[in-house]
Amino acid sequence: MTERFLRFLASLRLTLPLLFGLALGAVAGTVIPQNLTPAEYEGLYPAALTVVLKALQLFDVYRSWWFIALLGLLAANLLFCSWQRLPALGKSLRDIPAAPPPYDARRQFIATFFLPGGDSRGTADAVAVFLKRRFSTPRRFLHGTNVTLAAQRGAWTSLAVFAIHGAILLVLGGGMTGAFLGFQGYAVIPEGKTVLELLPRRGDKPIPLPFGLRCDAFTVTFHEDGRRPREFKSLVSILEDGRVVRERQAITVNNPLSFGGIRLYQSDYGPAAPPRVTLRVHPPVPGVPFETTLAPGERAPMTHGGEVRLVRFVANFRDLGPTALVEVMTSGGASYALPVFQHRPDLDQAHHFKDLQIHLSSFQQPYYTVLLASRDPGVPLVWSGFILLAAGLTTAFLCSRRRLWIALAPQKDGLALTVTGEWRRNPATATAFFRRLTQEMKKELGKED
Amino acid sequence: MSGFFFFNVAAIFLFAALLLFLLFAAARKLFLGNWGRNLTLAGLLFLTLGFALRWWESYRLLGHEGHIPLTNFYESLVFFSWTVLLAFLLIDWRFRLPILGAVVTPVALLFLLAAQLTGDAAIHPLVPALKSNWLTFHVLTCFLGYAAFAVACATAVLYLIRTKEKTGGQPPTKTLLPEPELLEEVHYQAVLVGFLLLTLGILTGSAWAHRAWGSYWSWDPKETWSLIVWLIYAALLHARMVRGWGGKPLAWLSLLGFAATLFCWLGVNLLLPGLHSYGAL
Numbered sequence: 133m134t135e136r137f138l139r140f141l142a143s144l145r146l147t148l149p150l151l152f153g154l155a156l157g158a159v160a161g162t163v164i165p166q167n168l169t170p171a172e173y174e175g176l177y178p179a180a181l182t183v184v185l186k187a188l189q190l191f192d193v194y195r196s197w198w199f200i201a202l203l204g205l206l207a208a209n210l211l212f213c214s215w216q217r218l219p220a221l222g223k224s225l226r227d228i229p230a231a232p233p234p235y236d237a238r239r240q241f242i243a244t245f246f247l248p249g250g251d252s253r254g255t256a257d258a259v260a261v262f263l264k265r266r267f268s269t270p271r272r273f274l275h276g277t278n279v280t281l282a283a284q285r286g287a288w289t290s291l292a293v294f295a296i297h298g299a300i301l302l303v304l305g306g307g308m309t310g311a312f313l314g315f316q317g318y319a320v321i322p323e324g325k326t327v328l329e330l331l332p333r334r335g336d337k338p339i340p341l342p343f344g345l346r347c348d349a350f351t352v353t354f355h356e357d358g359r360r361p362r363e364f365k366s367l368v369s370i371l372e373d374g375r376v377v378r379e380r381q382a383i384t385v386n387n388p389l390s391f392g393g394i395r396l397y398q399s400d401y402g403p404a405a406p407p408r409v410t411l412r413v414h415p416p417v418p419g420v421p422f423e424t425t426l427a428p429g430e431r432a433p434m435t436h437g438g439e440v441r442l443v444r445f446v447a448n449f450r451d452l453g454p455t456a457l458v459e460v461m462t463s464g465g466a467s468y469a470l471p472v473f474q475h476r477p478d479l480d481q482a483h484h485f486k487d488l489q490i491h492l493s494s495f496q497q498p499y500y501t502v503l504l505a506s507r508d509p510g511v512p513l514v515w516s517g518f519i520l521l522a523a524g525l526t527t528a529f530l531c532s533r534r535r536l537w538i539a540l541a542p543q544k545d546g547l548a549l550t551v552t553g554e555w556r557r558n559p560a561t562a563t564a565f566f567r568r569l570t571q572e573m574k575k576e577l578g579k580e581d
Numbered sequence: 582m583s584g585f586f587f588f589n590v591a592a593i594f595l596f597a598a599l600l601l602f603l604l605f606a607a608a609r610k611l612f613l614g615n616w617g618r619n620l621t622l623a624g625l626l627f628l629t630l631g632f633a634l635r636w637w638e639s640y641r642l643l644g645h646e647g648h649i650p651l652t653n654f655y656e657s658l659v660f661f662s663w664t665v666l667l668a669f670l671l672i673d674w675r676f677r678l679p680i681l682g683a684v685v686t687p688v689a690l691l692f693l694l695a696a697q698l699t700g701d702a703a704i705h706p707l708v709p710a711l712k713s714n715w716l717t718f719h720v721l722t723c724f725l726g727y728a729a730f731a732v733a734c735a736t737a738v739l740y741l742i743r744t745k746e747k748t749g750g751q752p753p754t755k756t757l758l759p760e761p762e763l764l765e766e767v768h769y770q771a772v773l774v775g776f777l778l779l780t781l782g783i784l785t786g787s788a789w790a791h792r793a794w795g796s797y798w799s800w801d802p803k804e805t806w807s808l809i810v811w812l813i814y815a816a817l818l819h820a821r822m823v824r825g826w827g828g829k830p831l832a833w834l835s836l837l838g839f840a841a842t843l844f845c846w847l848g849v850n851l852l853l854p855g856l857h858s859y860g861a862l
Contacts, residue, residue: 145823362709385793397794399795525780525781558770
């Protein structure tokens with residue numbers, strides 16, 4: 133009973149349903165939105181359907197018991213299948229049967245020819261030398277007066293299949309290690325501040341960090357079109373026991389920072405406080421030019437009477453750069469709104485109002501940065517799995533096993549030779565190869581006589 | 582002159598090649614197939630020229646921020662056309678299968694025209710996430726894999742036609758299509774190449790994701806669909822070893838695999854939200 137169960141676990145008949153089952157589960161996981169809030173699902177599906185989908189854990193497919201069970205079964209299948217074939221593998225690496233398997237046109241090449249006056253011993257020696265040079269060192273089998281030389285090439289490529297299956301087990305093991313022993317969380321840090329814990333990706337229990345993480349500065353730069361971001365960059369310092377151990381290290385997208393087994397990634401950003409915009413005001417002649425720094429909504433009196441108010445500020449308006457919308461209120465009670473551009477003061481001129489000039493001289497935007505902090509001790513396992521997988525697949529693709537038997541049977545006035553070549557892949561190329569080999573051998577044996 | 586112009590020239594050659602392949606299928610004169618092959622090669626050369634020019638243009642326009650032209654939907658459509666043609670010519674060179682051209686050139690032409698007529702051919706600087714050396718390896722391996730699956734699918738179609746031809750009455754004495762065994766073999770080889778390349782594509786993507794997004798696997802729809810494609814072709818390769826799975830079920834499985842491949846590339850970009858949204862229209 134147990135043995136039958138183990139044989140089932142190891143069989144290819146189990147592999148196919150597992151592969152298809154995982155594929156179907158994955159399809160469901162992309163078609164049904166995952167991990168939304170109950171309210172969001174309410175808007176998507178009728179209540180009855182929601183109950184069914186939830187019961188089947190289709191709202192969190194990749195963590196559902198059935199998806200993980202399928203992965204576990206696949207791992208068991210790989211493991212038992214490899215284990216079962218291991219003894220045969222060792223044997224096929226070392227040994228080659230004394231005679232070819234029964235003829236099968238799809239995987240074998242056969243040619244016979246007659247060598248007049250040849251004797252089996254001497255010819256076998258010559259063939260062995262030829263094979264050693266052109267194919268691989270043959271083994272010699274004797275049945276009475278008949279001699280068979282058997283040789284194989286690329287037998288070790290059977291190892292590639294084991295490597296591939298082992299690699300997948302390594303990747304699955306690495307994934308599990310990461311899931312149990314690793315963590316991921318976000319550090320949301322305003323410029324100049326330090327955090328000691330992370331917001332978790334799931335749930336709401338904060339994850340303590342083994343060090344303090346300070347954001348010294350965050351910058352975002354844009355391409356000339358003003359819309360496409362060029363670079364997001366955080367400068368961070370790492371503190372241990374209040375002491376700075378790493379200072380002003382840059383983290384950008386694609387360039388994380390590693391410290392103490394934790395990798396820190398640039399993930400997001402946002403404004404930590406309203407921008408502070410410095411306006412330069414040139415009032416009409418009796419008034420004196422002055423500068424004032426305002427946040428949106430704030431207002432300042434002007435030296436010649438009236439007020440200026442900052443309505444709105446955007447760091448990038450179209451492709452015109454930093455732009456502020458200001459409102460001028462005269463002492464008479466009239467009000468006018470006008471945009472001013474830091475990089476295009478020439479456009480400010482268009483809005484001149486009674487000799488009053490307003491320019492945007494600078495602005496300050498305090499940011500917060502969002503860093504993803506990740507600890508994943510499974511990564512080395514996954515990487516070694518990847519390397520093994522790539523190597524195994526490349527080997528299995530480039531090479532395959534070929535076996536060759538040459539049977540020498542003494543006849544009345546000579547020697548009958550039967551060449552049997554066997555391949556696993558690429559019949560056309562293999563057939564051409566064995567045909568060429570047979571002709572070369574024929575020529576060489578003829579020469580010696 | 583720009584890359585766009587050369588892609589149009591390529592489209593003209595491919596259209597002529599397609600006509601010749603169709604004539605070849607109808608008249609069964611070998612010289613027609615040979616000319617179809619030559620024109621396909623010319624089309625491929627113009628596509629290559631267009632790509633080289635576009636690459637150079639991106640450096641002229643963006644300075645040191647220039648990049649390989651494999652970074653948006655337009656470029657991916659043209660590049661798919663390029664890889665499919667390359668895969669066809671390689672297989673034809675090795676196995677002499679000009680009739681495959683009658684299936685492959687329309688596909689290549691379709692994608693090329695879709696790019697030229699609907700795509701945004703402007704060259705833009707890259708967003709920060711795409712600025713990585715992994716980009717080239719990842720996109721190259723994935724798309725070469727897609728192309729191998731496309732050609733495998735084309736041979737599967739030919740196989741299904743060929744086997745149907747035989748069962749319907751007398752086998753034709755001089756058939757246009759090669760022996761089913763040859764088609765099966767070409768199909769298997771193409772799937773094998775595709776599987777290797779797709780695996781390398783997933784691995785490079787995973788390594789890149791670890792560097793850019795902080796996780797080698799995050800069940801993003803693109804990642805998940807590449808896994809679905811991988812599982813289907815893994816099933817195909819294993820099904821070949823189980824007795825009872827002959828040519829026909831495998832051919833159908835190959836059609837399913839390529840449908841999933843197309844969805845992984847186009848469907849995910851156009852229908853599902855996710856991290857791989859650079860490719861959206």
